[in-house]
Amino acid sequence: MVNFVDLTVFLAIGIxxxxxxxxxxxxxxxQRPGKVKLEPYECGEIPVxxxxxxxxxxxxxxxxxxxxxxxxxxxxxxxxxxxxxxGLFGFVEMMIFLGILVIGLIYAWKKRVLxxx
Amino acid sequence: MIPLFYVLVVSTLLFALGVYGALLSTNAIRILMSIEMxxxxxxxxxxxxxxxxxxxxxxxxxxxxxxxxxAAAEAAVGLAIxxxxxxxxxxxxxxxxxxxxx
Amino acid sequence: xxxxPILPEIVLTAAILFLTLVVVFYQGENRNGVMMTGTIFGxxxxxxxxxxVPPFAGYLFSGMLTLDGMAFFFRWLxxxxxxxxxxxxxxxxxxxxxxxxxxxxxxxxxxxxxMMLMASSGDLITIYLGLELTSxxxxxxxxxxxxxxxxxxxxxxxxxxxALASGVLLFGMSLFYGLTGATNLVSISGILHQVGxxxxxxxxxxxxxxxxxxxxxxxxxxxxxxxxxxxxxTPVTAFFSVGPKAAAFAAIIRVFTxxxxxxxxxxxxxxxxxxxxxxxxxNLTALWQKNVKRMLAYSSIAHAGYIMVGLAAxxxxxxxxxxxxxxxxxFTNLGIFAVVTALGNREGKDELTDFTGLSQRSPYLAAALxxxxxxxxxxxxxxxxxxxxxxxxxxxxxxxxxxxxxxxxNSAISVGYYYTxxxxxxxxxxxxxxxxxxxxxxxxVVTVALLVTLILGLFFExxxxxxxxxxxxx
Numbered sequence: 001m002v003n004f005v006d007l008t009v010f011l012a013i014g015i016x017x018x019x020x021x022x023x024x025x026x027x028x029x030x031q032r033p034g035k036v037k038l039e040p041y042e043c044g045e046i047p048v049x050x051x052x053x054x055x056x057x058x059x060x061x062x063x064x065x066x067x068x069x070x071x072x073x074x075x076x077x078x079x080x081x082x083x084x085x086x087g088l089f090g091f092v093e094m095m096i097f098l099g100i101l102v103i104g105l106i107y108a109w110k111k112r113v114l115x116x117x
Numbered sequence: 118m119i120p121l122f123y124v125l126v127v128s129t130l131l132f133a134l135g136v137y138g139a140l141l142s143t144n145a146i147r148i149l150m151s152i153e154m155x156x157x158x159x160x161x162x163x164x165x166x167x168x169x170x171x172x173x174x175x176x177x178x179x180x181x182x183x184x185x186x187x188a189a190a191e192a193a194v195g196l197a198i199x200x201x202x203x204x205x206x207x208x209x210x211x212x213x214x215x216x217x218x219x
Numbered sequence: 220x221x222x223x224p225i226l227p228e229i230v231l232t233a234a235i236l237f238l239t240l241v242v243v244f245y246q247g248e249n250r251n252g253v254m255m256t257g258t259i260f261g262x263x264x265x266x267x268x269x270x271x272v273p274p275f276a277g278y279l280f281s282g283m284l285t286l287d288g289m290a291f292f293f294r295w296l297x298x299x300x301x302x303x304x305x306x307x308x309x310x311x312x313x314x315x316x317x318x319x320x321x322x323x324x325x326x327x328x329x330x331x332x333x334m335m336l337m338a339s340s341g342d343l344i345t346i347y348l349g350l351e352l353t354s355x356x357x358x359x360x361x362x363x364x365x366x367x368x369x370x371x372x373x374x375x376x377x378x379x380x381x382a383l384a385s386g387v388l389l390f391g392m393s394l395f396y397g398l399t400g401a402t403n404l405v406s407i408s409g410i411l412h413q414v415g416x417x418x419x420x421x422x423x424x425x426x427x428x429x430x431x432x433x434x435x436x437x438x439x440x441x442x443x444x445x446x447x448x449x450x451x452x453t454p455v456t457a458f459f460s461v462g463p464k465a466a467a468f469a470a471i472i473r474v475f476t477x478x479x480x481x482x483x484x485x486x487x488x489x490x491x492x493x494x495x496x497x498x499x500x501x502n503l504t505a506l507w508q509k510n511v512k513r514m515l516a517y518s519s520i521a522h523a524g525y526i527m528v529g530l531a532a533x534x535x536x537x538x539x540x541x542x543x544x545x546x547x548x549x550f551t552n553l554g555i556f557a558v559v560t561a562l563g564n565r566e567g568k569d570e571l572t573d574f575t576g577l578s579q580r581s582p583y584l585a586a587a588l589x590x591x592x593x594x595x596x597x598x599x600x601x602x603x604x605x606x607x608x609x610x611x612x613x614x615x616x617x618x619x620x621x622x623x624x625x626x627x628x629n630s631a632i633s634v635g636y637y638y639t640x641x642x643x644x645x646x647x648x649x650x651x652x653x654x655x656x657x658x659x660x661x662x663x664v665v666t667v668a669l670l671v672t673l674i675l676g677l678f679f680e681x682x683x684x685x686x687x688x689x690x691x692x693x
Contacts, residue, residue: 068189071186100236107239165397191382
């Protein structure tokens with residue numbers, strides 16, 4: 001039950017603190033609205049066009065390749081935790097696994113999936 | 118500690134929602150998302166059982182890792198297929214794809 | 220840890236990796252032919268390794284793999300299927316102007332590796348991995364002709380239904396893990412023998428039956444099959460109708476006879492009902508089809524129904540009968556699809572009317588097709604007869620006389636739609652005159668399939684003897 005009291009206090013602080021800070025800011029700052037201030041911030045660039053445009057098909061393939069390679073690295077974590085006790089055998093096994101991934105990467109590379117347009 | 122029962126309630130709800138969405142959606146992306154939900158229900162089951170039934174055996178967690186990686190590969194292939202369909206039919210609405218009768 | 224017994228799989232994996240590199244680094248004109256040769260070579264070396272690796276029976280990698288007679292049977296069968304499909308694919312890919320013909324072979328080999336893993340798995344994890352390797356490769360193969368809208372439609376339907384089925388199957392597996400605390404099939408079997416059959420175990424079993432039922436296209440779960448079969452490229456349809464289907468049956472035998480052996484009464488009853496509706500509905504719907512690939516899809520659904528009779532029997536005789544039937548069905552069906560491919564490469568539409576006058580245009584293919592159909596119906600002196608005969612016997616032995624009778628009636632119904640093709644070939648005047656040009660490797664495939672069908676039909680006893688010796692319990 002103690003845990004839930006802690007949690008409630010934490011939640012209350014989490015809600016109240018940002019509300020208090022933003023409220024204080026709204027009360028203290030000078031009110032000068034302008035059109036430029038409402039524009040989306042793009043690192044100083046002037047935003048052009050709609051955000052919802054059609055992306056080039058290459059971006060999807062890029063993302064798909066990324067997802068697959070990204071998830072495969074999850075196997076490295078359990079291996080890394082116990083790799084000392086696995087010894088040379090485990091090392092060779094993981095190198096074979098990585099070798100297979102590298103062949104996949106070479107395939108994607110030669111198919112020119114990795115080129116940015 | 119949370120009892121195993123709570124874990125199972127959540128996973129069963131996820132599974133039921135996933136099956137419901139997969140069977141009744143007409144949008145291919147939404148069906149794919151529902152299927153991913155089923156796989157998440159499975160992962161929750163596996164990790165939950167692994168924690169409560171066999172605490173000394175990491176088998177359930179390993180199974181869950183395999184399910185996650187395979188699901189990623191499956192999603193990649195599925196999205197590629199959906200892309201091909203979407204380019205032809207203009208949308209991922211699966212009910213428009215009916216050249217083959219059935 | 221010994222790697223020697225799985226040397227064939229290692230060889231196949233090495234071939235896959237090598238061919239992946241060949242695809243991107245070899246840019247010559249005849250890529251298609253080079254890749255086919257490489258695939259044939261890889262599969263042949265796999266089969267040779269399988270023949271020369273010292274025999275090993277038992278469990279590997281702490282029970283992840285079970286290498287027994289059944290595993291040996293399927294590990295031999297699947298690369299052979301791959302050889303047939305690779306031979307059928309080359310001319311087809313050329314005629315249809317596939318954009319990337321090379322990758323087709325790599326993905327085919329990946330599917331075969333998954334099937335071999337599935338047949339020799341001893342753990343729910345390996346079954347799942349093998350199943351998904353096969354399924355994901357199959358989705359890509361179904362949609363291989365990107366410019367053909369039918370192919371894309373086949374791929375998306377197959378993918379969505381297949382992924383849903385995998386999810387349901389996986390949920391059942393996770394429940395079994397929770398109920399028994401094990402993923403190894405032998406451990407699961409031991410624990411289930413102690414606890415009996417509480418309702419939750421039965422519920423989990425239903426999930427497994429639904430998931431695997433999707434994969435073999437048993438009737439309430441068959442909706443994807445006709446569309447996927449009709450839309451997929453013809454060599455891929457040939458592959459679907461034998462490869463992933465036989466592998467799914469191997470997984471069913473593994474899960475249910477190895478893992479759930481204590482629940483044999485419950486699941487054999489479920490499979491008896493599934494077998495009944497699957498073969499009846501498959502055969503009746505096949506009668507109305509106009510497209511030959513769709514007709515063969517329903518025919519293959521019906522054959523899945525026959526094979527499930529072996530499961531309904533629930534005995535090891537049933538298992539032997541299933542394996543022999545699969546052997547006969549696989550080679551017969553590959554032969555039929557080789558003829559369909561040869562015809563489709565020239566006519567392009569795969570309609571039943573394309574077969575008109577085939578007896579004049581290519582007497583050899585027409586005659587071979589008749590033999591294949593006789594084998595599928597189960598006429599004596601063809602391979603299919605002994606498969607049906609053994610299934611019939613196994614069903615009667617287990618007291619399922621009604622199911623055996625339904626099977627006989629269904630075989631009679633199936634004559635109807637096979638006869639339509641035969642009549643078109645022999646009694647109807649040809650639409651397009653002139654001899655049908657057939658590629659050399661397709662003729663080879665038809666001839667080998669024909670030889671296997673006839674040799675199995677005439678001398679089935681040694682084969683049966685080997686199979687019995689393989690699968691005899693204990």
